[in-house]
Amino acid sequence: MTTKSYDELTKAYKSALNSNREMALEYSKAAYVVAQKEKDTFNIVYALYNLADVKSYLSKNVEALDDLAKAIEIAKQLNDTNVLYDLYNLKGIIATDMGEYLEALDAYIISKEYAILANNELSKTAASINIGFIKKLNHDYEESISIFKENLEIIDQMDLDSVKKNHNKRFLYINLSDAYLRMKELGAVEDDYIKEATYYNDLGLQISSKTKNTGQYYGFLINKAIIHFEKNEYEKSIKLATEIKEHALNTKDTVSLGTMYYYIGKNYHSQGKHEKAIENLEKFYEIIQKSQKKYSNEYQLHFLLALSYSEVGMRKKFYFHLNEHNRLQDEKEKESIKVVSDIHTKYDLPSMKDELEKIEKEYEKQEIRKKWLYGISGFLIIVLIGVFFFYKLKVKRIQKRVEAVLQKVVALENEQEAQKQEKDKTIATSSVSEKVTDEKAALLLEKLAEFEKQEEYLSVDCSLTFVAEKLASNTSYVSNVINNYKHKTFKVYITELRINTALIRLKNDEKLRSYTIKAIAEEFGFKRQETFSKAFKAQTGIYPSQYLKKLREDLEID
Structure with missing residues (x-):
């Protein structure tokens, strides 16, 4: 490995990322060493990026964020907006995995600003999709579905090569299918959400290759296993989930592994096989305790464990998991309200501060600057008042x-x-x-x-x-x-x-x-x-x- 060039090591890293992540980590470390020896700033930044990326897959998120912090400091010296977009985008992804949704939101907003500066339409779209992903994780399903569908149309219209276009479409199909499956939490009509989830999942599988798009391919299989469960096809769900579990064990994909343990356990619970349910659900709980990631269904895991332990007469375990479920559910509800509110404030609504700064710069050389600022303040007040009448005006236009x-x-x-x-x-x-x-x-x-x-x-x-x-x-x-x-x-x-x-x-x-x-x-x-x-x-x-x-x-x- 010591004799390989930076490009060779980076190519080997990309090849190993979906099949052997421990080896991918070693390749990225070696590439970082070579980049430092050659004093190539650009390569140093992307070696740190690759280190952070593979570490996030291995649930080493704190180390990954440290690598990104170093990369961002160096990248600011390069003043390359595309590089800075990539770094902040990955920071948002890792913060999302850790359940730090507000930190992720800030990172995605910064990444979008760099995408705008770089005039990169695909990157702007990706930032918007990531905001939708956070909304999905915080139960704002209808809004996230709307964002995913809107960006699906945008990507369809973009002049991209088929490989890049299909990669982005697969990501959206996975999330659309997942969002529809989660709609059950809001009491959606079962046939409707399963039909939509199946439709988008099938579209994704049609453009996925087990060998070329391994990560996304198994993402669609995970959704398929969940769809089987929702249709009460428990044996089909267990069989497919077991296949995915074996792949996750081989690739050390703890996220997919935990999800499959959860659904295998959930299937057994629905069949009344509570000992087998407990065995698999506890394995998922063990992954959660060792992981730096935050699992959105942890509170549901505790509820299932509480029910299963109740069925086998283990009252102490029952009360422990029931209390954990209640605690986590309360925390999640409060956090979701805060996150959704901050998304609307920071992302959905126009930033009044930015508008004032733009106008201030435009008129800063003029002697009547203060009068303009007073006028703008009045304008903002009028805008706020106008919001109350917006709906009525909209109705009149429709009429x-x-x-x-x-x-x-x-x-x-x-x-x-x-x-x-x-x-x-x-x-x-x-x-x-x-x-x-x-x-x-x-x-x-x-x-x-x-x-x-x-x-x-x-x-x-x-x-x-x-x-x-x-x-x-x-x-x-x-x-x-x-x-x-x-x-x-x-x-x-x-x-x-x-x-x-x-x-x-x-x-x-x-x-x-x-x-x-x-x-x-x-x-x-x-x-x-x-x-x-x-x-x-x-x-x-x-x-x-x-x-x-x-x-x-x-x-x-x-």
Whole structure:
């Protein structure tokens, strides 16, 4: 190892990180020694970064933070914003593992500032995702899910190579699945959260490789084992959890190991096998006691141990774990309230201090600086007052959009009525032919008109291939005709037909209005509720729920 170069040692470290972390630690130590000998400041910083990273995996978080503190001091001399982003981002990750959520929040906010300075969109997105991760750990599940989904769309639109894009998407899929599984704590409908958790977990597994993306691959398997448990498929859950446990033992991944001991124990408890449950749950408790990480489900572990010891008649153990559960639950509830509050103060809301500093710098050379500051103070007061009226203004804007949509629906209905009143269908057909000189295109447009009349676009299987087969043509030609004569892409063409049909039918069909958004989406050819809502909003400026609310209100008035 002493004869290897810094680059060789770093490459070996990365290769060993997911398979043999003790060896990865040795490679990172050796790389640090080489970097110091060569007096290469940049390499010294990243050797310390790698040391901190692998130590965090080995539950040596205090040492990891010490290494990062050294790296940050050196990196500030380099004045490299990308390097400083990486260091503060890792600091946030380690602080999160230790349960130091407020310290993690501060680190993520600083990392985002460096990402902004570096004009690095991916890093800014990562900082936002990490804030969502903290929210998830502190029970703000709906907000964290919203953040994860928003950033999933952003990453999809980024011009990234497939490796980097899929890495980030896997991280989001894991957390979305996990957040939906945790929704049970808030009393979510079981079928809903399991379905969503399974959907995102399956998406992640589809783009994961056991050999190339080992850590994330096993993260998805952990979620899958939990999903089996939630479906009462206890034997499947135990079998998969045991497989993951063996991998965690080989790689010294104490986090995954503890989680699997917990769920194996939880499965046995649900089966009434309390001795086996205690055996596995105690192994998890032993990991917690030796670890510098903070496990978000420790209070739940004590509750399960209390129940299991009660079943086998060990009253002393029962009371110990019950008291620990109550103590930790109280601490967690208080801490979560504090963390969520600080996130809103420090991250969600605009920083008034930053705004004042910016304005102060802008006018510091002017003689009327004090007057400006007084004016800004007044402006901030007005802004604070304006917050109270924001909701009402927002409602008014939505109402105007809804009214505009209703006017559009009336226009669509009038257009349809006019078409129905045409006495001779051939007249309409000939009008198409007269406008289109290409006979083949004219014929296809006539077929498209019949396709629209029969509302075949409402089929969930309505793809370009589906339409081409219906029209006895090929996909390329159908796409070209729609582009040239309808002046829109095939996707936009089908979506507009579906949304316009939905607008009219919802207005006139009381029974349809009683359906769930999901059922309505399927009625008009959309496989997923989210896709329907997004398309509806893009075309009309409002969400389906807002349109339905207005229609129901009008019905009550009538």
